[in-house]
Amino acid sequence: MGENDLNATLTPARGRRSLGATLLEFLGSMNLAITLLVVIAIASVIGTVLKQNEAYNNYVFKFGDFWFEVFKSLGLFDVYGAGWFLVLLGFLILSTSVCVYRQWPGMMRDINHFRLDVQEKSLRGFHLKAEWSQVGSAESVAKPLSAALSNAGYRIRSKQREDGMMVAGMKGSASRLGYLLSHVGIVVICLGALVDGNLPLKLAEMRGELAIETRDLAVQDIPSESTLGEDNLSFRGSVNVPEGGRANFVFLPVRNGYLLQHLPFTIELERFHVEYYDRGMPKSFVSDVLIHDDELDEPLRRSIEVNHPLIYKGYAIYQANFSDGGTKLNLNAWSFDRPDAEPLKLSGEVHRQLEIVTPSGKRTVEFNDFKLHNIFPTEEGSEKPFQDYGPSIVFKLREPNGQAREYVNYLVPMNLNGRLYRMSGVRESVAEDYRYLYIPLDEDVSVERFMRLRALALDPARIRAVAEAQADGLTQLTDAQRTIVVDSMEVLMKVFIVSGLDEVVARVERTAPESERGAVVESYIQLIQSMMGEIFLELLTNEGVDISQGVSAEDAAFFEDSLEALSLLGAYGSPVFLEVADFEHIEASGLQITRAPGQGIVYFGCVMLMFGVFFMFYLHHRRLWLWLREEGDEVQVLFAGSGHRNRDEFTAEFEKLQGGLRGLADKQRRLDEL
Numbered sequence: 001m002g003e004n005d006l007n008a009t010l011t012p013a014r015g016r017r018s019l020g021a022t023l024l025e026f027l028g029s030m031n032l033a034i035t036l037l038v039v040i041a042i043a044s045v046i047g048t049v050l051k052q053n054e055a056y057n058n059y060v061f062k063f064g065d066f067w068f069e070v071f072k073s074l075g076l077f078d079v080y081g082a083g084w085f086l087v088l089l090g091f092l093i094l095s096t097s098v099c100v101y102r103q104w105p106g107m108m109r110d111i112n113h114f115r116l117d118v119q120e121k122s123l124r125g126f127h128l129k130a131e132w133s134q135v136g137s138a139e140s141v142a143k144p145l146s147a148a149l150s151n152a153g154y155r156i157r158s159k160q161r162e163d164g165m166m167v168a169g170m171k172g173s174a175s176r177l178g179y180l181l182s183h184v185g186i187v188v189i190c191l192g193a194l195v196d197g198n199l200p201l202k203l204a205e206m207r208g209e210l211a212i213e214t215r216d217l218a219v220q221d222i223p224s225e226s227t228l229g230e231d232n233l234s235f236r237g238s239v240n241v242p243e244g245g246r247a248n249f250v251f252l253p254v255r256n257g258y259l260l261q262h263l264p265f266t267i268e269l270e271r272f273h274v275e276y277y278d279r280g281m282p283k284s285f286v287s288d289v290l291i292h293d294d295e296l297d298e299p300l301r302r303s304i305e306v307n308h309p310l311i312y313k314g315y316a317i318y319q320a321n322f323s324d325g326g327t328k329l330n331l332n333a334w335s336f337d338r339p340d341a342e343p344l345k346l347s348g349e350v351h352r353q354l355e356i357v358t359p360s361g362k363r364t365v366e367f368n369d370f371k372l373h374n375i376f377p378t379e380e381g382s383e384k385p386f387q388d389y390g391p392s393i394v395f396k397l398r399e400p401n402g403q404a405r406e407y408v409n410y411l412v413p414m415n416l417n418g419r420l421y422r423m424s425g426v427r428e429s430v431a432e433d434y435r436y437l438y439i440p441l442d443e444d445v446s447v448e449r450f451m452r453l454r455a456l457a458l459d460p461a462r463i464r465a466v467a468e469a470q471a472d473g474l475t476q477l478t479d480a481q482r483t484i485v486v487d488s489m490e491v492l493m494k495v496f497i498v499s500g501l502d503e504v505v506a507r508v509e510r511t512a513p514e515s516e517r518g519a520v521v522e523s524y525i526q527l528i529q530s531m532m533g534e535i536f537l538e539l540l541t542n543e544g545v546d547i548s549q550g551v552s553a554e555d556a557a558f559f560e561d562s563l564e565a566l567s568l569l570g571a572y573g574s575p576v577f578l579e580v581a582d583f584e585h586i587e588a589s590g591l592q593i594t595r596a597p598g599q600g601i602v603y604f605g606c607v608m609l610m611f612g613v614f615f616m617f618y619l620h621h622r623r624l625w626l627w628l629r630e631e632g633d634e635v636q637v638l639f640a641g642s643g644h645r646n647r648d649e650f651t652a653e654f655e656k657l658q659g660g661l662r663g664l665a666d667k668q669r670r671l672d673e674l
Contacts, residue, residue: 178615188605195598242325280375325588500570
């Protein structure tokens with residue numbers, strides 16, 4: 001190896017940069033910053049369009065199992081709190097900070113650098129330039145020209161050089177500051193977002209100090225590892241407070257569960273007000289609340305309404321929604337298995353459970369909701385476009401095996417074609433529509449008459465007697481055949497009364513040839529109507545109604561409605577009918593409480609960003625130079641200018657200034673001639 005080769009080996013290659021310098025350039029590169037901004041912008045759009053922090057069941061129902069798992073794995077149900085989003089914010093802060101760090105010194109120098117050392121040759125190469133001569137010395141000529149430029153808004157600096165005098169003017173240098181302000185504003189905004197991004201909670205969860213609770217527990221039963229103290233920096237939670245109730249906590253939705261967040265004060269709901277439009281939508285709702293705090297001499301009384309939150313000790317309390325607060329109910333439980341018995345008197349409360357014992361076994365009633373108004377569109381041609389069907393209760397009836405059906409029972413009798421009914425809807429799941437049962441009411445607006453009719457139809461001896469009476473009308477039957485016919489009628493009636501018409505049709509489909517099913521079903525329906533008609537006539541006789549002249553139109557209509565209701569009881573699936581006798585309505589206010597110290601930081605960053613953008617786009621950095629060189633009794637003046645934005649506007653300004661400066665020279669020349 002020669003000496004030159006050895007020197008080449010020992011001497012680092014010229015231009016080779018260190019790893020730190022390369023990393024610094026990468027972090028401060030515009031490509032990285034733009035990429036991060038685009039990804040964050042896309043994520044923010046997703047977080048705006050896709051409703052955040054809802055229960056996972058809602059997302060499964062909306063998107064299906066496959067897309068739910070995809071979106072869940074990407075963290076799209078909590079975009080702003082997702083780990084990858086916070087990491088992107090961190091990188092954007094780092095990248096922008098590095099960019100500011102690299103550009104700050106040069107820009108600050110540029111703001112105060114008037115470039116008094118620029119050469120005459122360079123000035124002559126400018127697009128905007130003008131030359132003239134003036135009598136006098138460089139110093140005497142420079143003074144009025146500098147004053148004219150100063151009056152035009154330019155900061156002026158001058159320098160006497162060996163070959164002449166340089167006068168430099170500059171304005172709009174704050175546009176350079178706009179670049180720095182906008183970038184620092186982005187950093188501040190991202191810092192505020194990180195402060196409110198629940199980063200400490202995620203770190204605590206990663207360390208195993210925090211566990212998401214998924215069970216439906218009472219507040220006092222929630223474990224400490226699922227509870228957050230009052231020192232939690234930022235959060236957004238909600239709580240329902242019933243009228244007369246208090247709460248010193250909120251629930252924070254986290255993925256498929258929640259956390260309990262304690263508050264340093266207690267909220268009491270004195271009263272809740274709600275007004276409705278004619279179409280049933282809430283017009284306004286207001287909560288009258290009391291804030292109890294040991295630091296207060298007396299409770300703070302305020303009203304909270306939509307878009308008018310209460311701000312207390314850095315906590316923002318919003319009016320979010322409203323619901324039932326535990327309406328108290330007095331009910332009559334009519335048994336379909338023992339319709340001749342008196343209804344069971346029950347007391348319940350919305351959001352509570354109640355166990356009842358029926359002839360079919362124990363059932364659990366879960367009262368889920370109470371609605372004071374049920375307003376629906378009316379049929380076309382009606383006088384009013386909407387009708388209020390009155391209060392209703394929503395409940396589930398759960399069997400011992402865990403299966404449950406959801407019911408909605410309306411409290412006010414439903415008037416259809418001049419006849420009154422108790423209306424009750426049933427469905428197997430929330431994905432289905434309600435199927436409605438209409439129980440006809442008697443003159444006392446009660447279901448008692450319908451229940452007496454069902455009791456007669458459930459009496460085996462009476463069914464047997466009616467079946468035998470029907471068989472007596474058939475001729476040419478042997479005793480054995482008559483017994484078979486009576487037994488068949490008896491079975492048919494029992495199936496109809498206990499399981500409804502659907503089971504009758506199902507049995508026909510299982511036993512009869514397909515070509516004969518329609519005729520068999522029709523004959524069965526006629527037979528059921530005939531037998532039920534005999535039972536109804538007996539009911540009228542027991543009530544003391546004179547049927548010698550036939551049945552009145554009202555009674556005939558009641559029979560038709562009863563037959564329709566009886567045919568649907570099998571699908572109704574409940575051994576009891578719950579009739580609300582009385583209620584005490586209690587509202588609950590849905591409050592959303594947030595603590596967001598980063599919000600002020602974000603607002604401050606937005607102000608910085610706005611000023612930065614304003615400086616960059618509306619303040620134009622412009623420079624002017626006057627080069628004064630003495631030649632005998634005259635001074636040669638070279639006037640040049642440079643501007644990077646709105647060149648047409650700057651050209652017009654330059655021409656105007658040039659004319660003004662030349663005018664000063666002409667004025668001085670005329671004075672000298674005089």
